[in-house]
Amino acid sequence: MRKFILFLVAILFFVCNFNFAYADQKIRVGLESQFKVAESAKIANKKIYLGFDEKFSDYPFEAKNNFIVSVNKKFYVSTNKKFDSYQNALSAKNNYVKDGYKSVVCAQKNAWSVYVGEFDNLDEAKKLNSIIGGSIICPQEKHLVIYDGDVSFIIFEDNSLCPQFKSDEFIKLNDREYRGIIEFGFYDTNKIMAVNILSLNEYLYGTVPSEMPASWPQEALKAQAVACRTYTLTKLKSHKYYDVCDLTHCQVYLGVKNESQTVNKLIHETKNICIYYNDKLIDAVFFSSSGGVTENAENVWSNSVEYLKSKVELNEQNPKIWTREFKSSQLKQLLAENKIDIGDVLGVEILEYAPSDRVNKISIIGTNGQKVLAKEEIRSFFAKSKGGSLESRMFTVTNKIPDSLDEDNSKNLDCTIIFQGRGWGHAVGMSQYGAKGMAQMGFKFDDILKYYYTGVQVK
Numbered sequence: 001m002r003k004f005i006l007f008l009v010a011i012l013f014f015v016c017n018f019n020f021a022y023a024d025q026k027i028r029v030g031l032e033s034q035f036k037v038a039e040s041a042k043i044a045n046k047k048i049y050l051g052f053d054e055k056f057s058d059y060p061f062e063a064k065n066n067f068i069v070s071v072n073k074k075f076y077v078s079t080n081k082k083f084d085s086y087q088n089a090l091s092a093k094n095n096y097v098k099d100g101y102k103s104v105v106c107a108q109k110n111a112w113s114v115y116v117g118e119f120d121n122l123d124e125a126k127k128l129n130s131i132i133g134g135s136i137i138c139p140q141e142k143h144l145v146i147y148d149g150d151v152s153f154i155i156f157e158d159n160s161l162c163p164q165f166k167s168d169e170f171i172k173l174n175d176r177e178y179r180g181i182i183e184f185g186f187y188d189t190n191k192i193m194a195v196n197i198l199s200l201n202e203y204l205y206g207t208v209p210s211e212m213p214a215s216w217p218q219e220a221l222k223a224q225a226v227a228c229r230t231y232t233l234t235k236l237k238s239h240k241y242y243d244v245c246d247l248t249h250c251q252v253y254l255g256v257k258n259e260s261q262t263v264n265k266l267i268h269e270t271k272n273i274c275i276y277y278n279d280k281l282i283d284a285v286f287f288s289s290s291g292g293v294t295e296n297a298e299n300v301w302s303n304s305v306e307y308l309k310s311k312v313e314l315n316e317q318n319p320k321i322w323t324r325e326f327k328s329s330q331l332k333q334l335l336a337e338n339k340i341d342i343g344d345v346l347g348v349e350i351l352e353y354a355p356s357d358r359v360n361k362i363s364i365i366g367t368n369g370q371k372v373l374a375k376e377e378i379r380s381f382f383a384k385s386k387g388g389s390l391e392s393r394m395f396t397v398t399n400k401i402p403d404s405l406d407e408d409n410s411k412n413l414d415c416t417i418i419f420q421g422r423g424w425g426h427a428v429g430m431s432q433y434g435a436k437g438m439a440q441m442g443f444k445f446d447d448i449l450k451y452y453y454t455g456v457q458v459k
């Protein structure tokens, strides 16, 4: 009987904590905004712990200056002797230094060794090799080196070894600071790439305030935190060597730069909460402001989604009001960039509305045909214009023909096409300005989420 009760308690514990892992789940963020094509990286911490596969040295490595991680461009002679600890390799290295040779400790898989010399050309390396015996290491072998200032400190023999750094403080990488671990590697390129490994909640500390100002009502911020968490969990493994990148492709992430104590606390308060439909994580898309009513997914993208349905805003705060003006010659240029030729542009006509009054189809009319744009294509068509994509699809169009025409009425027909609209973003899922308004009315974060995502569970 006692065993049975223990079994029941264990089951209960498991059920209550089945999503416990979310808060502590590790996430790999590719720092593409700073790296991907970098030759070197600077770590300004004076003291770091070095590791592989999240197993770290229990002693710190200390730099006199900064740690610089760089691609190896020198020739060395490998002594081919293996050591079981960094300290033993270091004392062997120091013996070579005493003998007058530049030398560096080398990290291998499960061992340490020493590289002697540090030459700009092969001949000098060959000369040393004939004296001490070993094998010549050439720079094109994609090795990473850690420098202390300009003195080489540790070299990594195998390019599949991705060194990781952690610190007792934030890691100061180039001009940004990061929580957790920083990993360097070549992955599939010849350039250095850095990956930040941290818990999902720590990642949210960085992303949520980039999505919503920390000064907004707490229940709106909590709704945003839960939406961001759910969104991130459905985007894991979006890249080959990391889960997400730090660009708009995934979510903008600047490390600890945008963090706010208030938002961190709210993320912690909602730490294991996500949004589900039929017990599956939802695609928790969100946007800035709808201009009065949100949109069905199928009117924006291709497929209909049960929980992404149009909702009338209850208290949307100051939806963005916007005006964009284009000369017909500018539209002709944009069409040309998309390899479309319909002659001179005469104007734009709205062909179809979605039930929400959002424009669903427009035609750009030319002297030699027309180009029809549908759904989100209507916004993205303008991506390469000065102001970027159209703010929203809640707009009217006015075609203004110039007052004076040329004598033959055929030239200089550069009319002005004016779009006047409201709202900002794709309009599917949670509206951030709408969530702000609902929070001000007294709605709790889970009610806000259940309003914008139809038929979901927040748990």
Ligand SMILES: [Zn+2]
Pocket: 238, 239, 244, 245, 246, 247, 249, 250, 251
């Ligand atoms: Zn990405």
